[in-house]
Amino acid sequence: MTPRLRIFGKIWDREYFRYLESIVLDLGLETNVVFEVNQPGSELRSALASSDAFVTMSEHEGFMVPLLESFSAGCPVVGMKSTAITETCGPAGALLPTADINAVAGMAVALKRDRDSRMAVIRAQSQRAQAFAEGRTWNKWRMILEDFVPQLRNA
CATH class of the missing domain: 3.40.50.2000 (Glycogen Phosphorylase B;)
Incomplete structure (x- = not known):
């Protein structure tokens, strides 16, 4: 199974977020790295539990x-x-x-x-x-x- 990195959080700095996205794209990891931003509490809890x-x-x-x-x-x-x-x-x-x-x-x-x-x-x-x-x-x-x-x- 291929590992997947799920990054949770809020976008406080749009420029930094775009920088992180560009690294993921440059490395060809868009299927392995997923940004899950601004998740409601119940979805975050479910994501953590799984x-x-x-x-x-x-x-x-x-x-x-x-x-x-x-x-x-x-x-x-x-x-x-x-x-x-x-x-x-x-x-x-x-x-x-x-x-x-x-x-x-x-x-x-x-x-x-x-x-x-x-x-x-x-x-x-x-x-x-x-x-x-x-x-x-x-x-x-x-x-x-x-x-x-x-x-x-x-x-």
Whole structure:
């Protein structure tokens, strides 16, 4: 089976998006690389649920909401140990020390083929997602803000 890369997101910079499209066309990969932009939440969740892995090798991310979306959809995350990816994943996900494309591909294939490993990652991700549940997140913010907004202590 030929691998397919599905790129999700929003178009914030049309010029950059056209640049990415041109790379795909120049390499003749238009059947292997699909841009799925501005997807509604339900379609994104369905796409993640049917994917072999969510891959991120970013070196400059802040908090990664897409990781939590992947966690909740049951899609294993393969990422590089860097920036907030490590903090967001915590003990979950399959994190690699570098952005070595062979290691990334190997991990994605291993998670597709080895059902036990895949399920272990998905279970860990599901547990990790609980740390970011709405009530827990609100309580963490409340504790931080109580020092600055005294009215929150009694609310």
